[in-house]
Amino acid sequence: AQSVTQLGSHVSVSEGALVLLRCNYSSSVPPYLFWYVQYPNQGLQLLLKYTTGATLVKGINGFEAEFKKSETSFHLTKPSAHMSDAAEYFCAVRNSGGSNYKLTFGKGTLLTVNP
């Protein structure tokens, strides 16, 4: 079964600093990977997705993620944090094979941005 592991349940950065949120995946086949963001009391919003092709994926709000097969990683980065980036971030993998296309999520990383 495919799964993702998010390293660090809580990351705190200063405004303007680099954001790095870590995600490792487990999959025996090329995975479909996603990063979602959840603001307080809201649903999930897609930041970016990796399917096939280019390993550096650009998303919304200045975020990007790099797919590294050798490290089975899909870390999320943003060069300069903004206060509005404070939220919970979820890495997810979409299953392949079988008849449904469920997402399996990590436990999430809460990002706080300090002024």
Place this chain on the structure above:
Amino acid sequence: ETGVTQSPTHLIKTRGQQVTLRCSSQSGHNTVSWYQQALGQGPQFIFQYYREEENGRGNFPPRFSGLQFPNYSSELNVNALELDDSALYLCASSPKLAGDIQYFGAGTRLSVL
């Protein structure tokens, strides 16, 4: 184009009761998935509906059931509520079964007392 809408936004029930949560898919989407998000956890897959038929189920007991209607809206029903059912329930729709993006609603917060 309207997004995924869920109702109600909040709900309080007591143990043993039954609850129905509703979801309107994004226009043109024929696949709906339901997820349960417990406090401090990532969403967990409950089940998926495609063209009114259940198309896969996660590790949830039979008292969790669903429906999808011809207009592709959906319901999640939970019978015999337990305290551990307290969670945020998220609905997500996709434009097709193999669509690689799921669009989420804001969720229904269920509290079981």
